[in-house]
Amino acid sequence: xxxxxxxxxxxxxxxxxxNEWIGAWLVRKWQHDARSIQRQGFDTAxxxxxxxxxxxxxxxxxxDLNRSFDxxxxxxxxxxxxxxxxxxxxxxAGGRTPVDVVLDLHTxxxxxGLSYIITNLDPFNLRMAAWVARREPGLRVYAWIDExxxxxxxxxxxxxxxxxxxxxxxxxVVRGDLLLGTERVVGHCLDFIEASARDDWTPQPEKxxxxxxxRSYDYPRDASxxxxxxxxxxxxxxxxxxxxxxxxIFQSLDGETLFYEGEAPVYPVFVNEAAYYExxxxxSVTRREILWx
Amino acid sequence: xxxxxxxxxxxxxxxxxxNEWIGAWLVRKWQHDARSIQRQGFDTAxxxxxxxxxxxxxxxxxxDLNRSFDxxxxxxxxxxxxxxxxxxxxxxAGGRTPVDVVLDLHTxxxxxGLSYIITNLDPFNLRMAAWVARREPGLRVYAWIDExxxxxxxxxxxxxxxxxxxxxxxxxVVRGDLLLGTERVVGHCLDFIEASARDDWTPQPEKxxxxxxxRSYDYPRDASxxxxxxxxxxxxxxxxxxxxxxxxIFQSLDGETLFYEGEAPVYPVFVNEAAYYExxxxxSVTRREILWx
Numbered sequence: 001x002x003x004x005x006x007x008x009x010x011x012x013x014x015x016x017x018x019n020e021w022i023g024a025w026l027v028r029k030w031q032h033d034a035r036s037i038q039r040q041g042f043d044t045a046x047x048x049x050x051x052x053x054x055x056x057x058x059x060x061x062x063x064d065l066n067r068s069f070d071x072x073x074x075x076x077x078x079x080x081x082x083x084x085x086x087x088x089x090x091x092x093a094g095g096r097t098p099v100d101v102v103l104d105l106h107t108x109x110x111x112x113g114l115s116y117i118i119t120n121l122d123p124f125n126l127r128m129a130a131w132v133a134r135r136e137p138g139l140r141v142y143a144w145i146d147e148x149x150x151x152x153x154x155x156x157x158x159x160x161x162x163x164x165x166x167x168x169x170x171x172x173v174v175r176g177d178l179l180l181g182t183e184r185v186v187g188h189c190l191d192f193i194e195a196s197a198r199d200d201w202t203p204q205p206e207k208x209x210x211x212x213x214x215r216s217y218d219y220p221r222d223a224s225x226x227x228x229x230x231x232x233x234x235x236x237x238x239x240x241x242x243x244x245x246x247x248x249i250f251q252s253l254d255g256e257t258l259f260y261e262g263e264a265p266v267y268p269v270f271v272n273e274a275a276y277y278e279x280x281x282x283x284s285v286t287r288r289e290i291l292w293x
Numbered sequence: 294x295x296x297x298x299x300x301x302x303x304x305x306x307x308x309x310x311x312n313e314w315i316g317a318w319l320v321r322k323w324q325h326d327a328r329s330i331q332r333q334g335f336d337t338a339x340x341x342x343x344x345x346x347x348x349x350x351x352x353x354x355x356x357d358l359n360r361s362f363d364x365x366x367x368x369x370x371x372x373x374x375x376x377x378x379x380x381x382x383x384x385x386a387g388g389r390t391p392v393d394v395v396l397d398l399h400t401x402x403x404x405x406g407l408s409y410i411i412t413n414l415d416p417f418n419l420r421m422a423a424w425v426a427r428r429e430p431g432l433r434v435y436a437w438i439d440e441x442x443x444x445x446x447x448x449x450x451x452x453x454x455x456x457x458x459x460x461x462x463x464x465x466v467v468r469g470d471l472l473l474g475t476e477r478v479v480g481h482c483l484d485f486i487e488a489s490a491r492d493d494w495t496p497q498p499e500k501x502x503x504x505x506x507x508r509s510y511d512y513p514r515d516a517s518x519x520x521x522x523x524x525x526x527x528x529x530x531x532x533x534x535x536x537x538x539x540x541x542i543f544q545s546l547d548g549e550t551l552f553y554e555g556e557a558p559v560y561p562v563f564v565n566e567a568a569y570y571e572x573x574x575x576x577s578v579t580r581r582e583i584l585w586x
Contacts, residue, residue: 025523029546109463170402170463172567174523176544230318230467251469253322274465 007160007193010044011091011099012037012186016066016106016154017275018053019171022179023105026186037186039194045091045099049154050083057172059275066104070152084154092157102161103189104154105182107169109274110283111237114139114181117163118210119150124160124196126293130208131192132185139185140240142211142269142286162189168237171274208293211240211267211286218280220250220258228252231272231282239271243285250282300453300486302336304384304392305479309359309399309447310568311346312464315472316398319479330479332487338384338392342447343376350465352568359397363445377447385450396482397448398475401460402567403576404530407432407474410456412443417453417489419586423501424485425478432478433533435504435562435579455482461530464567501586504533504560504579511573513543513551521545524565524575532564536578543575 012030014023030037030046037044048054050065062078072084091099108115116132116139118125129141142165144150155161164185166178195201219227229250235243243249244264248257266285270276305323307316323330323339330337341347343358355371365377384392401408409425409432411418422434435458437443448454457478459471488494512520522543528536536542537557541550559578563569 025546033547109466168463170461170567171465172570173402173565175565176523176526176529179523180526230469230472233469233473236469253318254326272466272468274463277465 005100007042007100007197009097009099010042010101010103010190010193011047011161012044012103012105013047013049013154014105015051015054016049016104017059017064018050018055019057019059020105020107021054021172021174022107022166022169022182024048024054025174025179026105026183036183037190039190041194041197042100044190045097047087047091049087049104050080052079059171064275066106066154067148067152069154069157087154088157099158100160101189101193102155102158103186104161104163105186106163106165107171107178108165108167108270109170110269110271111168111239112140112142112165112269113167113239114178114185115165115167115269116141116185117149117155117165118143119145119153119156119163120159121145121291122159123293125162126208126210126291127196127203128160128162128189128192129210130206130293131195132188133208134206135188136181136185140211141208142213144213144284146213146215205292208291210289210291211269212289214263214266214285214287216270216281216284217249219277219282220252227277229256229258232257235268235271235283237271239269240267242266243268298393300335300393300490302338302390302392303394303396303483303486304338304340304454305330305396305398306340306342306447307398308344308347309342309397310352310357311343311348312350312352313398313400314347314465314467315400315459315462315475317341317347318467318472319398319476329476330483332483334487334490335393337483338390340380340384342380342397343373345372352464357568359399359447360441360445362447362450380447381450392451393453394482394486395448395451395454396479397446397454397456398479399456399458400462400464400471401458401563402463403562403564404461404532405433405435405458405562406460406532407471407478408458408460408562409434409478410437410442410448410458411435412437412446412449412456413452414438414584415452416586418455419501419503419584420489420496421453421455421482421485422503423499423586424488425481426501427499428481429474429478433504434501435506437506437577439506439508498585501584503582503584504562505582507556507559507578507580509563509574509577510542512570512575513545520570522549522551525550528561528564528576530564532562533560535559536561 014027068084232248307320361377
C-alpha cells in the first residue's frame with residue numbers, strides 16, 4: 001500500500017452533478033437506512049454534494065462542482081466554488097471529519113456501462129479496482145490522468161478513491177439497471193476496504209486491465225464555435241471498442257464523413273457525453289494496458 | 294380525405310423543446326440548404342420554435358411550449374405563452390402565412406425508436422402515417438388522443454400533421470442514427486403530400502397498426518411528492534411491448550416490486566421519459582388496433 005494509514009472513514013458522494021440522479025437517489029436511500037453500507041472497522045459518511053443543483057435538475061448552478069476542488073476560495077463568486085470549500089473543510093485532509101477514501105457516484109450519456117475511474121495509480125486504488133472488477137464482470141477501469149480531473153474532482157480530495165460512472169442514461173431519470181449496478185460496485189468497494197484492513201490481509205498480485213487516458217477530441221465547429229457534425233453512428237455507443245485510422249468518427253450535417261487519423265489501437269470513452277459539448281470533448285481516447293497490481 | 298383543401302404550405306418545426314437537439318439541428322440545416330425538403334406543388338417553411346430554450350439547452354424557460362397552443366394570450370406572463378401566440382399569428386389558420394400541415398420534431402429518453410404521433414384520426418393523417426410506415430420498417434404510430442396534447446401541441450394548430458418522436462436519446466446530444474431516421478421520416482411525409490396532391494392520386498385502402506392512448510401512470514411518491522421507486526428493469530426500454538397483469542412495473546429503493554394490475558394486453562409508451570417526472574407520468578399505456586385507412 002502507498003499509504004500505511006488505516007481507513008477510518010469513507011465518504012460516499014452523490015448529486016455532485018445535479019442532473020445525474022442515480023447517485024442522488026442512493027444517497028437519499030442511505031441517509032434513510034445505512035445498513036447496506038455499514039462494515040466493520042470504519043465509518044461510512046454519505047453526502048449529497050450539490051443539493052440546489054439536484055433540486056433544480058441541472059448539472060450545476062454556476063460552474064462544474066466536479067472541476068472546483070483545486071484550491072477553491074470560501075469567498076468565491078460561484079456557488080460551486082464556495083460549496084467545494086465547504087466540502088473540503090468537512091471532509092478534506094485538514095477538515096472537521098476527514099475521510100480516507102472518497103467514492104463519487106456519476107452517470108453519463110455515453111455507453112460506458114459500469115466504469116470505475118481512477119485519477120492516480122496509487123496501489124490502494126489499483127487493488128480496489130481489481131477487487132471490484134473480479135466481482136463485477138464487464139466493469140471497466142479508466143485511468144483519467146490529465147491536467148484537469150486529478151486536481152479538481154471531488155474524488156481527488158484525498159489520494160484514495162474513485163469515481164463510479166455508469167451509462168448510457170439520459171440525465172434527470174433513474175435507470176434501474178444502472179442504479180442497481182452502482183449499488184453493487186459500492187458494496188464491492190466497501191467489502192474491499194473492510195477486507196484490506198484485517199490483520200491477516202495478504203494480497204496476491206493479480207492482473208488488471210486499465211484504459212489509460214491519452215487525449216480528447218472536440219467536435220468539428222464553425223467560426224462561431226457552433227458544432228457542425230455529429231458523432232458518426234459507427235462510433236456512437238462504441239466506448240471501449242478499438243478505434244484505428246480510417247474509422248469514421250464524425251458526419252457533418254451536409255453528409256461528409258470524417259475519419260480518425262491518430263495512433264492505433266485506441267479505445268474511446270465518453271463518446272457523445274452531453275455535458276462535454278461545452279468542454280470541447282466529443283470523445284476521449286485511451287490506451288489499453290494490463291497492469292500487475 | 295376529410296379536408297378537400299389542397300396543401301399549399303407545410304411547416305417543419307424543431308427546437309420546440311430546447312434540449313431536444315435533433316429537430317433544432319435539422320432546422321438549422323434546412324435554413325442553410327432547403328433542397329432536401331423542396332417538393333412540387335407546395336412550399337415548406339421551417340421554424341426554430343423556441344430559440345432561447347435551444348440557446349440555453351433547456352426544455353423551456355417558463356412553461357412547456359408544446360402545451361401552450363390552447364388559446365395563448367399575447368400578453369401572457371410566460372415567454373412560451375407569448376411565443377405560442379406569435380407562432381399562431383404567423384402560421385395558424387388566420388395567420389399571416391397559414392400552413393396546412395405541421396410536422397414537429399422531438400426526441401425522447403424512452404426507447405420509442407422512430408415514433409409517429411397523431412392527435413386525431415383525420416384520414417389525411419392516417420394515410421400519411423400508413424405511407425411513412427410502409428417505407429420505414431419499425432416506425433410505430435401512436436394516437437395520443439387525451440385531454441392534453443390534442444389541444445395544446447404545436448402539431449395541432451391545424452388538423453393535419455404529426456409529431457415525430459425519436460428515442461432513446463439523452464437530451465442535449467445529437468445521436469446520428471436518430472437524426473438520420475428523423476430526416477428520412479420527414480422526407481417520406483413530404484413525398485406523401487406531393488403524391489397526394491396529384492390529379493391522378495387514387496389511394497388504395499390499406500391496413501395501419503395504431504397504438505391508441507388509454508391512460509398514464511405516475512411514479513409511486515411519498516407524502517411530499519418525492520418519487521420513491523424507479524421503473525422496473527423489465528419495463529425499462531419495453532416501449533410498445535405487451536404488458537399484462539403481474540408484470541413488474543416499479544421497484545422501490547428498499548427493494549419492493551410493484552406489479553401491473555390493469556387490463557391486458559396494453560402496450561406502454563414514454564417509459565421513463567425525463568420530462569414527464571414533473572407531469573406525473575412514469576409511462577402511458579396504449580391499445581393496439583389495426584385500422585383500414
